[in-house]
Amino acid sequence: MANSIQKRLVEVTVQAVKELYHADILENQLALQATRKEFEGQITIVTFPVTRFSKLSPEQTGKEIGAFLQQHIAEISDFNVIKGFLNIVLSDAYWISLLNEKIAARDFGTFPSNGKKLMVEYSSPNTNKPLHLGHIRNNLLGYSVAEILKAYGYEVVKANLVNDRGIHICKSMLAWQKFGAGETPESTGLKGDYLVGKYYVIFDKEYKKEIDSLRAIGQSEEEAKKNAPLMKEAQAMLQKWEAGDEEVITLWRTMNGWVYAGFERTYKQLGVDFDKYYYESDTYLLGKDIIQEGLDKGVFFKKDDHSVWIDLTDEGLDQKLVLRGDGTSVYITQDLGTAQLKYDEFKMDESIYVVGNEQDYHFKVLFLILKKLGKTWADGLFHLSYGMVDLPSGKMKSREGTVVDADDLMAEMVRTAQERTEELGKTEGLPEDAKAELYNTIGMGALKYFLLKVDPKKRLLFDPNESVDFQGHTGPFIQYTHARIKSVLSKAEFESGHSLAAVSSISSYERDLIQQLGAFPEVIEASAQEFSPAQLANYIYEVAKLYNKFYHEESILKAEDNEVKNFRLHLSSAAAKVIARGMALLGIDVPERM
Numbered sequence: 001m002a003n004s005i006q007k008r009l010v011e012v013t014v015q016a017v018k019e020l021y022h023a024d025i026l027e028n029q030l031a032l033q034a035t036r037k038e039f040e041g042q043i044t045i046v047t048f049p050v051t052r053f054s055k056l057s058p059e060q061t062g063k064e065i066g067a068f069l070q071q072h073i074a075e076i077s078d079f080n081v082i083k084g085f086l087n088i089v090l091s092d093a094y095w096i097s098l099l100n101e102k103i104a105a106r107d108f109g110t111f112p113s114n115g116k117k118l119m120v121e122y123s124s125p126n127t128n129k130p131l132h133l134g135h136i137r138n139n140l141l142g143y144s145v146a147e148i149l150k151a152y153g154y155e156v157v158k159a160n161l162v163n164d165r166g167i168h169i170c171k172s173m174l175a176w177q178k179f180g181a182g183e184t185p186e187s188t189g190l191k192g193d194y195l196v197g198k199y200y201v202i203f204d205k206e207y208k209k210e211i212d213s214l215r216a217i218g219q220s221e222e223e224a225k226k227n228a229p230l231m232k233e234a235q236a237m238l239q240k241w242e243a244g245d246e247e248v249i250t251l252w253r254t255m256n257g258w259v260y261a262g263f264e265r266t267y268k269q270l271g272v273d274f275d276k277y278y279y280e281s282d283t284y285l286l287g288k289d290i291i292q293e294g295l296d297k298g299v300f301f302k303k304d305d306h307s308v309w310i311d312l313t314d315e316g317l318d319q320k321l322v323l324r325g326d327g328t329s330v331y332i333t334q335d336l337g338t339a340q341l342k343y344d345e346f347k348m349d350e351s352i353y354v355v356g357n358e359q360d361y362h363f364k365v366l367f368l369i370l371k372k373l374g375k376t377w378a379d380g381l382f383h384l385s386y387g388m389v390d391l392p393s394g395k396m397k398s399r400e401g402t403v404v405d406a407d408d409l410m411a412e413m414v415r416t417a418q419e420r421t422e423e424l425g426k427t428e429g430l431p432e433d434a435k436a437e438l439y440n441t442i443g444m445g446a447l448k449y450f451l452l453k454v455d456p457k458k459r460l461l462f463d464p465n466e467s468v469d470f471q472g473h474t475g476p477f478i479q480y481t482h483a484r485i486k487s488v489l490s491k492a493e494f495e496s497g498h499s500l501a502a503v504s505s506i507s508s509y510e511r512d513l514i515q516q517l518g519a520f521p522e523v524i525e526a527s528a529q530e531f532s533p534a535q536l537a538n539y540i541y542e543v544a545k546l547y548n549k550f551y552h553e554e555s556i557l558k559a560e561d562n563e564v565k566n567f568r569l570h571l572s573s574a575a576a577k578v579i580a581r582g583m584a585l586l587g588i589d590v591p592e593r594m
Contacts, residue, residue: 001274001506004484005090005094006032006043008073008075009032009043009045009073009088010027010030010518012069012072012073013029013030013045013050013065013069014027014030014541016064016065016068016069017050017053017054017129017528018546019068020054020064021053023053029049030046030502030555030570031046031048031195031416032044032046034154034466035088039082039085040087040089041079041087041088042087042088042090042274042515043087044063044086044087045065045085046084046085046086047061047062047065047081047084047085048084050065050356051084055142055209058083058084059439061084062084062085062086065086066079066081066088071176074085074091075090075091075093075094076088076089076090077090077091077092083134087375092504092505092511095506095511095514095515096503096514097585098518099512099517099571100500100570102305102518103514103517103518103520103535103574104496104570104573104574108520108574108577109450109520109521110152111153111425111521111524112130112535113153113155113287113363113563114152114153114154116153116154116155116350117154117347117348117352118149118154118155118157118348118350118351118352119156119342119351120145120146120149120157120158120159120354121142121160121273121342121352122138122139122142122143122146122158122159122160122354123138123139123160123161123274124162125160125162125163126163126168126169127164127169127193127196127255127259127260128169128171128172128196128197128200128259128261128263128428129193129200130191130194130195130405130406131170131193131266131406131407132194132403133389133391133403133404133405133406133409133462134388134389134491135357135406136389136409136410137451138354138355139267139270139385140272140587141384141450141451141452141456142272142384143270143271143272143273144452144536144586144587145354145384145533147584147585148524148527148536148585149229149528149585151524151526151528152208152528152529153477154528157275157343158274158275159274159276159277160277160278161279161485162277163277163280164279164280165241165280165281165284166238166387167234167235169204169252170234170235170237170238171199171200171207171234172196172200172203173199173248173255174201174203174233175200175202175203175206176196176251177251178206180199183195184258191201191407192255192257192259193258193262193298194261194262194405195258196255196258196259196262203230203234206230207230207231210224210228210229210230211225214227214228230427231415236453255332266407266410267405268404269407269410269444270410270444271444276346278341280334283334283338284334284568285329285330285334285337286337286338286341287329287332287333287334287335287337287338287340288329288333288337288374289337290337291308291322291333291336293373294310294322294369294372295308296371297373299372299373300439303325305359305486306325306326306327307320307321307324311324312365315368317361317364317365322336322369331362332365332366336366336369336370339351339366339378339381340375343375343377348377349380350380350382351377351380352382352384353381353383353384354495355384355385355386356386356387357386357457358397359385360383360385363385365422366381367383382531384531385456385458386457387457387459387460388459389451390459390460390462391461391464391523392463409464410500412464413443413446413467414439414462415439415443416443416446416464416465416478417440417442417443417446417468418439419588420442420469420476421438421439424470427594431526441479441589441590441591442468442475442476442591442594443468443591444588444589445476445478445479445583446464446467446468446475446476447465447467448586448588449474449588450462450466450474452534452537453473453537453538454534455534456534466512477541477544478540478579478590479583479590479591479594480594481544481547481548481579482576482579482580482583482590483590483591483592483594484548484551485573485579486576486592486593487576487593488551488556488557488569488572489572489573491557492556492557492569494569494572494573496573498566500566506567507554509546509553509554510567510571512546512569513543513549513550513575516542516543517543517574517575517578520539520581523535523536524536524585527553533586534584536586539582540582540583540586541580543578544579545581547572547575550571556568556569567576
């Protein structure tokens with residue numbers, strides 16, 4: 001719905017209350033909503049707030065307000081009142097004008113710069129294993145939110161904080177030293193992140209063997225875990241790394257290099273990118289100055305063992321350790337320092353952390369500490385918390401049987417897309433390279449759309465087979481609709497520069513589609529403000545559904561006259577444009593043909 005007509009309805013309703021009932025009502029006291037499908041109309045005004053001025057029933061109030069609006073707003077062709085709801089029917093001329101003058105405009109759905117800078121931090125992988133299914137949701141959410149915010153007028157920085165140090169990294173390094181026999185990605189043909197992940201698993205298996213051996217000679221499980229030689233060696237390696245030992249640092253750089261090369265291949269297939277990389281190896285010592293600042297301000301306190309804490313019990317939380325007694329950092333120490341570093345470097349107005357909901361408490365504490373420290377920019381921090389992704393049991397088990405690797409899932413999606421597409425005979429006449437590109441487009445579109453159409457906060461069950469459905473609430477259905485529109489336009493040899501048609505009336509199918517297309521800017525705005533690609537994803541599905549209704553009910557290429565045909569081609573072109581642009585903001589490609 002175009003904002004301008006809503007604004008006009010509110011303004012004239014305020015005027016009606018003043019003239020009819022000699023009273024003043026505030027614009028924000030008036031509620032507008034989409035008319036329910038079973039009633040005639042497109043916009044509904046709730047009349048209950050006006051009855052205290054009219055002293056009439058909601059129905060009678062609606063009739064009087066409706067008559068006033070129809071008299072003063074030329075775009076209203078009719079109205080009806082159902083109980084306390086005034087349903088406004090907008091004229092065909094209004095919808096035709098909306099298509100011709102706004103939706104068909106080149107800049108439709110674009111926003112000017114709002115002068116604000118925003119950082120979206122996502123991915124945040126560990127360099128001891130490949131990216132998995134959870135990372136896919138994280139990356140897709142982060143990328144799409146960033147693209148939507150850019151469309152809404154923000155200057156956006158996409159950031160990735162890589163967890164490239166710590167005991168878990170040393171476990172992979174130590175296992176490779178002991179059991180790797182010099183293996184490399186080149187010698188094995190494995191992606192670098194898979195090779196390093198393989199040794200992380202080997203470490204775990206060998207470590208468990210050592211624990212079992214120690215328990216067999218009488219040690220408790222806790223003692224065995226602590227005394228296992230492998231764990232002691234890994235801890236010694238971490239100490240050497242922190243001391244700058246040349247041999248350890250060289251091995252660390254080599255193996256991390258393998259992982260980064262592997263990650264880049266995964267990111268490329270996912271279609272995500274970053275403007276700035278931060279590395280934990282560079283940031284883990286940050287934050288100690290902030291701890292001292294907090295001590296000086298009385299925000300933190302020291303315990304007898306010299307550890308530093310903050311008391312958040314007044315906020316309904318607990319006491320939180322921010323620095324160990326030996327002066328070493330904990331995660332919150334590093335995150336405090338990294339937050340300051342990011343702000344100092346980019347001076348963002350807002351910063352979004354895309355991290356799973358298991359870290360809700362951590363971010364609540366982090367943001368609260370920064371506010372207590374007087375960091376004015378902390379008000380612009382937001383944790384985009386998302387739910388876990390589950391798969392149907394028995395499907396897509398990984399090599400270890402616990403976690404589904406991102407690469408395996410993406411490859412499975414492309415294979416499924418190929419099987420489904422070939423079953424439906426949708427690739428006849430396409431050369432082999434074009435087929436491969438199409439299968440990739442459909443498979444990745446199915447995966448991305450299925451994960452993004454669900455509210456980020458919700459846990460979701462991802463079914464690969466269900467997602468590749470050309471008839472359901474899926475990415476391939478939307479992609480197929482776009483290809484259908486492009487086929488119609490191609491057969492008509494239509495070019496968007498053609499003069500717009502001057503039809504005098506339209507069908508309900510055309511009106512419904514125009515109404516949906518007209519809401520595109522508002523949906524971008526709502527998706528940006530709520531950091532929710534799901535709103536945009538579901539909106540595009542509605543556009544595709546309404547286009548298909550229009551396509552089946554109204555003849556386009558064989559319309560009764562050229563003006564009607566031209567109008568319907570313009571409407572088709574506008575639908576294709578909105579679908580393509582909306583899907584691009586989700587990171588999804590749409591094919592020209594299928």
